[in-house]
Amino acid sequence: MRIGVMGGTFDPVHIGHLVIAEEARYQVELDRVMLVPSARPPHKTGTSQAGPEHRLAMLELAVRSNPGLEVSDLEVRREGLSFTIETLRELHRIYGSEAGLFFITGADAILEIMTWKDPEGLLTESQFVVATRPGYPLDRLVEALPEFNSEGEKAAENILFIETPALEISSTEIRNRVAERRPYRYLVPEAVWQYIEENGLYG
Numbered sequence: 432m433r434i435g436v437m438g439g440t441f442d443p444v445h446i447g448h449l450v451i452a453e454e455a456r457y458q459v460e461l462d463r464v465m466l467v468p469s470a471r472p473p474h475k476t477g478t479s480q481a482g483p484e485h486r487l488a489m490l491e492l493a494v495r496s497n498p499g500l501e502v503s504d505l506e507v508r509r510e511g512l513s514f515t516i517e518t519l520r521e522l523h524r525i526y527g528s529e530a531g532l533f534f535i536t537g538a539d540a541i542l543e544i545m546t547w548k549d550p551e552g553l554l555t556e557s558q559f560v561v562a563t564r565p566g567y568p569l570d571r572l573v574e575a576l577p578e579f580n581s582e583g584e585k586a587a588e589n590i591l592f593i594e595t596p597a598l599e600i601s602s603t604e605i606r607n608r609v610a611e612r613r614p615y616r617y618l619v620p621e622a623v624w625q626y627i628e629e630n631g632l633y634g
Contacts (some may be wrong), residue, residue, distance in 0.1 A: 432526060435464035435536040438506070438515055440602065442480045442559050443627060444493045445619045447600040449500070451562045455535045458593045464535065465522075466490055467503045469513040481632050483507045492622035500590055514548045519556035527630065532557035533591070536563070543588075546575060554589045561590060564597040609633035 435455050444466070452464045455498055466485045480486070487504055493498035502538060505521060506513040519532055528581045534557040540563050553559075554576075576587060581614065600618050608615040616624045 433459070433461045433531045433533065434522070434526065435461040435535050436467060436519065436522065436535045436557065438465055438467045438469055438513075438518065440480060441466065441468045441486050441490055442602045443486065443605060443623055444490050445600050445602060445605055445623075446617075447598040447623055448495060449620070451535065451537070452591060453497070454595045455533070455562065457561050459591060461499075461533060464500050466494065466500065466505045467506055467518060470507045470509070471512050485626075485632060486631065489623045489626050492626055493554055495622075500554045501557070516547070516552050516556065517615045519553065523556060524604065533560045534558070535560045535562065537562050541576075542589055550576075551586050558589045558591060561592050562595045564595065573624060602620055606633045 434562065435452070437448070437455070438450050439448070439465065448466070452466065455461065456464045466488060468483060470483045480599055481489075481519060484507075487502060487507060490502045497552050502594070505518055509521075515534065523530065524533055534553070536559065540560055544553070563584060574598065576590065607613075608618075619627070
């Protein structure tokens with residue numbers, strides 16, 4: 432089984448997230464892509480967010496019509512900070528050591544990999560699928576990686592690069608637009624827009 436794993440706060444989930452997930456599923460020939468909202472991200476402590484129950488609900492609404500995408504509450508249920516390495520190890524316990532895990536992330540996020548918990552272990556537990564836009568300088572990404580994974584293998588061999596449509600959308604921009612009463616309706620799935628409006632999020 433080939434399982435894509437896409438983490439993040441998804442605060443809120445937007446069209447850009449879903450485009451990357453679907454492109455990764457297609458280009459890397461994944462059986463499915465699991466979107467895993469982070470309950471307590473270690474790099475974003477103290478920021479204002481919708482609660483995890485709201486972010487889970489919005490994700491479920493966003494993917495309900497696509498059988499290739501699903502939502503996991505692993506990090507929401509786990510106590511303490513949400514570390515990617517712990518999520519990958521738990522998924523291997525659930526699906527078996529033979530399951531292929533592919534951690535999907537953006538080009539900017541991969542540059543911070545050395546600040547994540549156990550970066551060498553991350554590259555042992557999974558292959559990384561890095562979504563880049565056309566013309567993105569990949570040499571910077573390779574330089575940011577540890578040279579070897581935790582088993583002594585070349586780390587760069589566990590990195591797959593995919594090009595995705597360049598959609599300049601961010602959750603921060605959407606939250607700001609909601610707070611400032613500017614339009615954001617078509618930056619998120621319709622069901623997510625309705626959920627934000629009905630629940631008064633980010634206002």
